[in-house]
Amino acid sequence: MSAFDERWQKCTERARQGTEPPVPELKDALVTRVLARAWARQSVSLEAVWVAMGWRTLALVVVVLASSFVVELRAEPEPELDRPAVEDIVADEFWML
């Protein structure tokens, strides 16, 4: 400990002696104000909720669309049917008449 520190400690020791400054009394309205402010800060405006939820909903829609697009790309192509084209059947039926 330096010489200053020792002397500073003696100074603070003296400052601790004697009567402490009085603690200010609390006013009755303090509790009311605290509760009112705590309540006011907790209440969120409808607009803020709408904005927050709106962005989340939009993000969810984008994710769902992207997922379905990826699933669609990865899906195996549907096998072509061996049935003849419609116009061929109509032509055959025509010549049969």
Add this chain to the structure above:
Amino acid sequence: MAEEDLLQEILVKMFQKLEQYEVREGAPFEHWLSRVAVRTCLDALRAEKRRPETRWEDLSEGELRWLEFMVSEESSVPDASPEETREIVGRLLAQLSPEDRLVVSLMDLEQKSVAEVTQITGWNGPLVKIRAFRARRKLRSFAEKLFKDKSL
């Protein structure tokens, strides 16, 4: 900001952040609340920014004797009253940053141990010790600067 406004701010924050408090071993509610209070007070002090400037002419006779005692090596312990002593201590502490002022006030005026200061502030032990060391060094330079003003 007045003391009552600060108290109000602390209580409001306490109610708002009550859900964040978790009961853990070694972390009682009082410590959690004191950290909320410390943060709120430090924010308020930082917002003030302006630090009162003390001049030699502003000091009382008792304060001058304490100042001389702190910076010179030969003078004896002054017999100034505790009130006057508190004045010079307050003047020197007011020159420090909020964090430095807090750590010196807790350790030197309220006689808290390093462990107690860590619990109150949430700072770790080495940080508390370093802050206290640096803060006292700044106090010394403030005291010396103020004492030099006498000779100007």
